Structure formats: C-alpha cells, structure tokens
Amino acid sequence: MSRLQVVSGKGGTGKTTVAAALALALATEGRRTLLVEVEGRQGIAQLFETEALPYEERRIAVAPGGGEVFALAIDPELALLDYLQMFYKLGGAGRALKKLGAIDFATTIAPGLRDVLLTGKACEAVRRKDKRGRFAYDYVIMDAPPTGRLTRFLNVNDEVAGLARIGPIHNQAQAVMRVLKSPETAVHLVTLLEEMPVQETADGIAELRAARLPTGRIIVNMVRPTLLDxxxxxxxxxxxxxxxxxxxxxxxxxxxxxxxxxxxxxxxxxxxxxxxxxxRHALERDQRTVLAELGLPLHELPLLAEGMDMAGLFQLATRLRRQGIS
CATH class of the missing domain: 1.10.286 (GTP Cyclohydrolase I; Chain A, domain 1)
Structure with missing residues (x-):
C-alpha cells in the first residue's frame, strides 16, 4: 500500500465515508493513520460523531489492534501562515498579514495557491519523521475534491513549479510533485453502479493517467444486496x-x-x-463490466440500510480488510 492514499469520486458516491473506512482499515495492528480533509465541509467530524475539527492533528478513533486514526481539516489561510514561517521565517509578520486580510485575499484571488497549500500540507505529513527517524504516520488518507477537478487539484504544483523557476516556491512545488507522482501515492476513485458515476470514474482515470498520476483502486460503494438468484x-x-x-x-x-x-x-x-x-440488476451487471475493463483492482462495499454511524464505519473497514486492503 502506498503511504499517501487519495480518495475521490463523483459527488454523492460517499467518498468521505470510504476515506474514513480506509483510514480505519489501515490503522489496524498498531499503525497510525492521518485522515486529511481539504474541502472545509467537516464531513469527517460528522462521520466520527465528534466536534468540528480545528487546524491541528487530533486523534478521533482507535482501530482494532490498538491502531490510531488522527484527523486534520486543512485551513488554507493557516496553511499559508505555516508556509510563510517555514520558508521565510515571518512569524509575527505573517499573523499581521492575516489580521489585515492579506492571507484571505491571496487564497481567494489565486485558487491555484489554495490547492498548492492543501496538497503541500498533506505531503508534509507523509514525509514527516519523529526524533527516531520513523515516519510520524504509517499512512495519510486524503479526502480529496470530486473527480471533476481532481487531476487539476493534484497537478497544480507542476504548474507552479513551471511558473516559479527558482527559489523556495519552486523547490516546495517540486517536492510535493515528487510525492504525488511516485509509488508513495495511490489515487482511488469511489463510484456507484450507475451510469453517470461509472462514466465519470472512467473519465477520471483517463485524466489521471494522462497527467502521469498514480491510479490505485476502484471502490464501488453502496452496493445493494442480492435478492433473486x-x-x-x-x-x-x-x-x-x-x-x-x-x-x-x-x-x-x-x-x-x-x-x-x-x-x-x-x-x-x-x-x-x-x-x-x-x-436494476441488468444495469449493475453492465456497469461492473465497464469498471472491470478499466484495469484496476475492484472492491465493493455494501449499502447499510440502517444508515452510517461509527459501527457502520468499522463494518466497512472490516470489509476492506477482508478484500486485501490492510
């Protein structure tokens, strides 16, 4: 398993739920995972039935075997302050810029900058090590934007590196892309057994491959039970x-x-x-055929009729482990 797991999918397919279940599945046997949210929706907090996540890494669950799941909701403004402190040592000057509204202004007029900060923060967590030289997290799972804007989101640092030929911005952008375009990263797409989500999944995989971004697995979510043989x-x-x-x-x-x-x-x-x-059965059969032709490992998660709660997340995590994701 790659250390950075990026989870995307068409809106409504349950990508946040799958990302959360994946974080639990990978945290078994004493491992530590970080579940990262980049869209500011606080979907992770709702799933884990906890208060809104601040801009800090906070433990939100304990997995079977003593593993731990941490979560982080990345705030672009605060991430930019981190960036200014890391590369330019601005400290108090950076905080003054925030009070003046300059940080919000910068991230609003330059959407690409926002994506650079979000991907950069996630990749920093992937590379981070403790004092003993061990990785701080075994896996980082990113609940990424929907499929329609995923490739641009992940590839934005390539564009920035091309615009800024030298200096810390260029170096940072290149460092991020070295992670995103390496075997350290895998991009998974979540879909339903319906025509539109499956077609968007196929288009998304084609875009990822064209951009030389590493594709991972296809996860079919909310699969209905079999009623007739x-x-x-x-x-x-x-x-x-x-x-x-x-x-x-x-x-x-x-x-x-x-x-x-x-x-x-x-x-x-x-x-x-x-x-x-x-x-419905005929439609699902046809969509499974389309997905199988995309040439990626295929997994299925059931529709939980009673709704989604912590018990449901652990149930989905168990299904993923039984299908070889662990």
Whole structure:
C-alpha cells in the first residue's frame, strides 16, 4: 500500500465515508493513520460523531489492534501562515498579514495557491519523521475534491513549479510533485453502479493517467444486496404467470383465497417490484463490466440500510480488510 492514499469520486458516491473506512482499515495492528480533509465541509467530524475539527492533528478513533486514526481539516489561510514561517521565517509578520486580510485575499484571488497549500500540507505529513527517524504516520488518507477537478487539484504544483523557476516556491512545488507522482501515492476513485458515476470514474482515470498520476483502486460503494438468484431472474424476464403467483400467495396464507381480492391484489405490485429489480440488476451487471475493463483492482462495499454511524464505519473497514486492503 502506498503511504499517501487519495480518495475521490463523483459527488454523492460517499467518498468521505470510504476515506474514513480506509483510514480505519489501515490503522489496524498498531499503525497510525492521518485522515486529511481539504474541502472545509467537516464531513469527517460528522462521520466520527465528534466536534468540528480545528487546524491541528487530533486523534478521533482507535482501530482494532490498538491502531490510531488522527484527523486534520486543512485551513488554507493557516496553511499559508505555516508556509510563510517555514520558508521565510515571518512569524509575527505573517499573523499581521492575516489580521489585515492579506492571507484571505491571496487564497481567494489565486485558487491555484489554495490547492498548492492543501496538497503541500498533506505531503508534509507523509514525509514527516519523529526524533527516531520513523515516519510520524504509517499512512495519510486524503479526502480529496470530486473527480471533476481532481487531476487539476493534484497537478497544480507542476504548474507552479513551471511558473516559479527558482527559489523556495519552486523547490516546495517540486517536492510535493515528487510525492504525488511516485509509488508513495495511490489515487482511488469511489463510484456507484450507475451510469453517470461509472462514466465519470472512467473519465477520471483517463485524466489521471494522462497527467502521469498514480491510479490505485476502484471502490464501488453502496452496493445493494442480492435478492433473486439467476434462476428467479430468468423467470422474471420471461414473464411469471399471474395465476401461479396468486396461487402461491394464497398457499402461503397471504390475502386468503377469495378471487379478485386478497392475493390477487398483491400480484401486480409484487411483479412490478420484480421487474424493477431485474432491470436494476441488468444495469449493475453492465456497469461492473465497464469498471472491470478499466484495469484496476475492484472492491465493493455494501449499502447499510440502517444508515452510517461509527459501527457502520468499522463494518466497512472490516470489509476492506477482508478484500486485501490492510
């Protein structure tokens, strides 16, 4: 597993949930993971049922085996202050700039600068070591922007390095890209078994490959349970006789045997649901075929009917470990 795990996907596919489950899965057996949020939505805090995350690394969960999950919500303004202190030793002068509104002004008029700061902070966490020379975190998991702007987000440092030919900005941008375009990084895309998310996943992978950014895995989220086997599906496609269904319902004691009522009234909605399920099953089968042709490892996570909470996150983490992500 690469040390920087970037998780993206079309909006609504549950990429933040998958990133959180991945952080738990990788933190097993005493490992330490850092879950990084870059969009300012505080989605991580909501998932882990904790208060809003400040701009500091805070432990939010303990994984099986004693591992720890830390979280960080990166604030671009504060990240810029860190940057100014690290490279220019501005200290109090940097804080004065913030009071004057200069930091907010800079990150607003230069969106590329904002992305540089966000990716730079995550890569700094990947490279950071303690006094013994060990990495501070075994894995850093980034809950990244949606697929539509992912490649530009990750590739922004390449553009900055080209604009700033020398100096600390150039060196910092190059250092970040050395991490993002190396085997240390893997970019995973989350999708659903639906046409639009699958097509966006395919487009996203093509863009990542064109930009020479390392692709990782495809994670299909919210997969519905299997209700009918192939034999039953074949019967639905061929057309199930209404009379036979009514007799079976009556024999099971559903609706009684009175003709024109009871069991007969259940036949139409029941067959309608069966037809809908068969159509959905065919769609999902086709989308799995499209995803398989993209040539990346494919994983599936179930739809949790009871909703998402801490127990659900641990359940999804267990599924990921059973599928070889650990």
């Amino acid at each position: 192939e034999t039953s599906l074949a019967l639905v496609r061929e057309g199930v006789p209404r009379a036979a269904v009514a007799r079976s319902l009556s024999a099971a004691g559903l609706g009684g045997a009175r003709r024109g009522g009871g069991a007969d009234r259940l036949v139409t909605p029941l067959l309608g649901q069966a037809d809908e399920y068969a159509a």
